[in-house]
Amino acid sequence: MKIRVTKTFQYEGKEYEEGQKVDLPDSVGRSVLEKGFGKKIEEETPTIESIEEPEEERKKPPEWKRKIWISEDRNLSVSIWPPGGKFNSPSVTLEENRRDDSGNWESDRIYLPTGSALLALSAHLQSAWEEIQEIKTGEKN
Template sequence: MKVKVLESFRYEGKKYEEGSIVDLPESVGRRVIEKGYGAETEKEPPTLDLEEEGEGRKGPRWKRKIWISEDRNLGISVWPPGGKFDSPSVTLEESRRDDSGDWQTNRLYLPTGSSLLALSEHMKSAWNEVQKIKTKEKEE
């Protein structure tokens, strides 16, 4: 049974990290879901990895997508120079399914210099802070 890990847990000595998709025996998967550590998923979320294919190529040169739920995902793309940008650009896209079932997407252009690296470090720090809070809540 494929399960999306909602909260990190251990099973048979192996740690399963939050956000990952794991294949567990049916009975174990059901218990993980019942206890709130996971959610059932039909398949592993798709990840698109594009390679550079020549100068005339349109579209992003690199892209990753993370599924938050079946109705929401986040994507990050690296675009080659062109159009109104004379250097590569980075976009962050949030796609959500609205009440009528249609997908709506919002795109944010991110900085590409040292600010992008700083942003990634802040995101990592935020993740670490969330883990500290979760650990503290479990201890209480």
């Protein structure tokens, strides 16, 4: 059971301090919760937003970036980031920025493949554009 320690305690000769996140056997975890020495940590599904990059990695600017404005309240950008941190080769991101109903900007970022799959993705995007053009001109039924 995953617990966040709220009051320092000892278990099997080891001291657990306030603020620590620990994984304890279920029976011990229940006892810690009952005695008020900790709070259960709910399992989270990791998302892109919850993955923290080291401070020094966040400060590096992208090596290449292109932004496309969809409207005054929405844009997309593609960036190439230098190797570093958890990536030992350059990485590519696609980021959507949009203004919410309150006027605040929100963004979502996804990491794209960097090998031949990136080339295949670009070919599919071009094919989609060509398909849309055919539909618009009425050539497609």
